[in-house]
Amino acid sequence: MTPDTAFAELTGILSSLLTQAELFLLSLLRPWNAYQIGIAVGLFLAAHLGARLIAPRIYEWMRGLESVAKWRMRVLVLLHRRVRMILFALLAWLAVLVMREITWPSRSYLLAIVAELATAWLFIAVITRLIGNPVLRTLVRYGAWTWVTLSILNLTELARQALDSIGISFGESRLTLWLAMQAVILLLVLITLARFATTVSAARIRSNDDISPSMQVLAVKFLQVLLYGAAFFIALKLVGVDLTGLAVLSGAIGVGLGFGLQKVVSNLVSGVILLLDRSIKPGDVISLGETFGWINSLGARYVSITTRDGKEYLIPNEDLITGQVVNWSHSNDFVRLDIYFGTAYGDDPHKVRKIAIEAAAGTARVLADRPPVCHIVGFGDSSVDYILRFWIKDPTGGLTNIRGNVYLALWDAFQEHGISIPFPQREVRVLEGSELGTRKIADERGNL
Structure with missing residues (x-):
């Protein structure tokens, strides 16, 4: 179809619509048609006044309800907000039935159309509230209102022809506004x-304890990509789009994205690798450089880690693949911690080791089935140096706090048994013949 032909067809359709609109406006001048319009206006005013009277009473009744299911209360609120439209639809159908009994059906034709429109709009307004996304809900609601209105007025064929005449051509293919609207509706x-x-499906996968957390995330991500991709291609196929050209175009776009989005693609591939090899999973405690925390979630591009101070770090997946990561809970939850301390040379090292082991064993979270050990690691300038090793099974509870508790237990035990912890001491001597030494001698002679 050439642009001139399309423009001529669109002009003819618009001319036909204008002619029908003119005939409709002229028909309103007939007595019975004018009466029906007047009756519809009167019914709307009656519904408005009725809603002003009834709605407050319904609201008070709803406030007095107790132990009502949440979904039932939502339905009541939804209906309460549309009391006027409900009353108008009921009054319109009642008027149509009465007029058909008293007069001929042709004398209630316009009023029947008004009743059908009111009922359809009310039904669409109620049904579309089930859609959670506000933008999608608005699009579906107004699109359904438009289509139902055209259907009731028998203008769907003219509207389709008008939309089909507007479009652009790509070689032998033509993309029309009607085709685009079909694609958008089907895609939504x-x-x-x-x-x-x-x-x-995700809820069922997460409730299956036989699947590891990392495989659960991978299965959910794969399912999302599969279903959303299938929805996109099925929508294009149903509206008659040739997917062969789309495959060639997607290949060219893929090459361009491969060069421009190398880091993004690398993070995506790294995320899939992390999910497949299950090296990390939600709930693990890991260290990466200076970052220590718990894995919240595994994303397509990054991993969310929360530290002890409440900060949330979004670490790219590539860093977890290429960097050195310490997973404190990879194969098991057992973690060995080391702390260093020193005592004076006058203290018996056998006694020190025994007291240190007992102090660590009596600290909460330290495992008894893997008892602590204490060894001498060197003789320092002013102290005998020791290392105390102990095991815990809950790294998610923190590492710094358990080290602090063991240090505090050592302090209390050493204070109880008279074991001292030395610290460096310095002695300053003033040499004879120096400026300070001469001044000191002079001061001493003056005092004599």
Whole structure:
């Protein structure tokens, strides 16, 4: 279809619509049609006044309800907000039934159309509240209102022809506004279904204890990509888009993205590797450089880690693949901690080792089935140096705090048994013949 032909077709359709609109406006001048319009206006005013009277009473009744299911209360709130439209639809259908009994059906034709529109709009407004996304809900609501209105007024074919005449050509293919609208509507519907299926499947996967946390994340991510990708391609296929050209275009785009988004692609691939080899998983305690914390979630591009001070770090997946990562809970939860201390040379080292082991063993979180050990590691300038090693099984509870508790237990035990912890001491001597020494001698003679 050439642009001139498309423009001529669009002009003809618009001319036909204008002609029908003119005939409709002229028909309103007929007595019975004018009466029906007047009746519809009167019914709307009656519904408005009725809502002003009824809605407050319904609201007070709702406030007095107790032990009502949450979904039932939501339904009541939804209906309460649309009392006027409900009353108008009921009054319109009642007027149509009465007029068809008293007069001929043709004399209630316009009023029947008004009743159908009111009912359809009310039904769509209620149903679309089930859509959680506000933007998607607005698009679906107004799109459904438009389509239902055109269907009731028998203008769908003209609207389709008008939309089909607007478009652009790509060689032998033509993309029209009608085709684009179909694709968008189908895509929204399929994405909604895919999202619902993903949510249900993800809940079942996470509730399966036989699947490791990392494999659960991988399965959910794979399912999301599969369902959303299938929704996109199925929507294009249903509206008649040739996917062969799309494959060539996607290949060219993929080459460009491969050069421009190397880091992003690297992080995506690294994320898949982390999920497959299960080296880290949600809940693990890891150290990466100066960062120590717990893994919250594994994302497609980064890993979320929360530290003890409440900071949340988003570490790229590539850093976890290429860097040196300490996983404190990879194969098991057992962690050995070392602390160093020194005592004076006058203290018996056998006694010191025994007291240190007993102090560590009596500290909470230190494992009894893997008892602490204490060894001499050297003779320092002013102290005998020791290392105290002990095991814990809950690294998620923190490492610094358990070290501090063991140090405090050592302090209390050494104070109880009279064991001293030496510290460096310095002695300053003033040499004879120096300026300070001469001044000191002079001061001493003056005092004599």
